[in-house]
Amino acid sequence: MPGTTPRGFPYPVPADPADVAGAIEDLATAIDADLATINSYAVPRGMAQFLGTVTNTVPGTATSGLLTWQLTDFNTTVRDVQFVDPATQAVTPVTGVNTTVLLPQHSGFWQIMASVQLRTTVPGLGVDMIGVEILVGGVVVARETVHDTAFVADLTHMIDASAGVFLTAGTAVSLRAQVARASGTSPVEFGTRSITLMRMSKP
Amino acid sequence: MSANTPRGYTYPYYTDLANAPSQIQDLATDIDTDHTVIATDILDAQHAPSVNLTKAVIQSIAANTNVTVTWNTEVFDNNSMANLGVDNTRIQLQTPGYYLISGYVQMGVAASGAMSVTLTSSGGVSLNPVAMSRAFDNDKGTGMSWCVLHWAPVTPDNVTVVVRHNGPAAVDVQGASLSATKVAD
Numbered sequence: 001m002p003g004t005t006p007r008g009f010p011y012p013v014p015a016d017p018a019d020v021a022g023a024i025e026d027l028a029t030a031i032d033a034d035l036a037t038i039n040s041y042a043v044p045r046g047m048a049q050f051l052g053t054v055t056n057t058v059p060g061t062a063t064s065g066l067l068t069w070q071l072t073d074f075n076t077t078v079r080d081v082q083f084v085d086p087a088t089q090a091v092t093p094v095t096g097v098n099t100t101v102l103l104p105q106h107s108g109f110w111q112i113m114a115s116v117q118l119r120t121t122v123p124g125l126g127v128d129m130i131g132v133e134i135l136v137g138g139v140v141v142a143r144e145t146v147h148d149t150a151f152v153a154d155l156t157h158m159i160d161a162s163a164g165v166f167l168t169a170g171t172a173v174s175l176r177a178q179v180a181r182a183s184g185t186s187p188v189e190f191g192t193r194s195i196t197l198m199r200m201s202k203p
Numbered sequence: 204m205s206a207n208t209p210r211g212y213t214y215p216y217y218t219d220l221a222n223a224p225s226q227i228q229d230l231a232t233d234i235d236t237d238h239t240v241i242a243t244d245i246l247d248a249q250h251a252p253s254v255n256l257t258k259a260v261i262q263s264i265a266a267n268t269n270v271t272v273t274w275n276t277e278v279f280d281n282n283s284m285a286n287l288g289v290d291n292t293r294i295q296l297q298t299p300g301y302y303l304i305s306g307y308v309q310m311g312v313a314a315s316g317a318m319s320v321t322l323t324s325s326g327g328v329s330l331n332p333v334a335m336s337r338a339f340d341n342d343k344g345t346g347m348s349w350c351v352l353h354w355a356p357v358t359p360d361n362v363t364v365v366v367r368h369n370g371p372a373a374v375d376v377q378g379a380s381l382s383a384t385k386v387a388d
Binding site (some may be wrong): 003005006007009010011012013014016018020023027031034035037038041042043077109111113128129131133139141142143144145146147160161162163164165166180182200201202 | 223224227228230231232234235238239241242245246249250251252253255278279281287303305306307326337338339340342343344345347348349350378380382383384385386
């Protein structure tokens with residue numbers, strides 16, 4: 001009856017029949033299987049980045065609107081356990097041009113970072129606050145605003161927001177534009193934007 | 204007399220007295236120990252210490268004063284970095300390394316002035332500016348968000364968020380979030 005190490009590697013004991021070749025084979029086989037298990041732990045980090053290239057307009061009758069995503073810069077393939085789980089992308093692929101909800105497909109602690117290039121407005125239109133919010137399951141987890149609305153009509157203003165949050169697989173992540181007006185009904189345009197989601201830790 | 208590989212696996216010399224059971228056991232035990240270290244390192248790397256705090260209780264911030272933000276809810280914490288019952292102003296990084304620290308602060312309204320957000324670290328980094336300053340508005344709130352890499356060579360390292368403004372009177376913090384996640388040793 002061979003002995004075993006804590007990880008289950010067999011070795012002969014003096015009372016065993018002498019079979020060095022067989023004992024080494026048994027040990028080698030056990031090491032091989034254990035290395036395969038350890039290798040299964042080493043899985044790629046899940047991360048994705050999406051770009052919004054279509055200008056989104058918050059009309060003069062609204063104070064907010066979800067921003068849309070059109071392009072995928074990257075969206076890594078992830079297995080929670082290498083060679084065991086089916087490979088899925090970090091985030092459900094974006095299809096169409098009106099996607100507003102991003103769905104991470106793996107639970108864990110995620111870092112979310114978003115930047116928006118603002119289609120600025122012109123002075124005197126009554127807009128006195130523009131902002132973006134990161135929403136997780138409909139709840140605000142980060143917000144950045146600016147009141148510097150005496151802009152020229154050009155894409156010269158950037159705004160960004162970041163959050164680290166625990167997400168369960170399938171939780172909706174969105175970026176919401178905010179507009180507040182002191183007067184008038186001027187629409188506000190939000191231009192080129194990106195959102196990056198990166199899984200920092202397994203559950 | 205035996206020898207060891209660079210990873211510490213013991214093996215006999217050809218001239219050693221043959222004792223297969225003992226020699227194979229030595230080798231198996233060494234490999235076992237090594238595999239456990241490797242497996243632990245890999246698993247630890249995939250369970251990075253991470254924490255997320257939020258704030259839902261209004262906090263008044265006096266003008267022209269550095270005020271440390273307090274936190275109300277521990278949303279996530281897998282490394283005992285938050286203990287709001289002991290100290291509700293900080294996260295305490297428990298393992299040395301590099302951390303991505305992010306969050307936001309939502310302030311109320313003020314007729315004039317601007318706000319800033321800084322981070323402090325008991326590890327030596329004091330009043331590290333992390334977010335662009337923003338001007339206040341007379342009837343719309345102001346939010347600031349940040350994301351910064353922080354090195355904590357020695358732990359425990361207490362990290363706090365400090366708000367300052369120069370409005371004409373006290374301004375409320377209406378909501379906030381703070382998170383940290385380790386990205387490297």
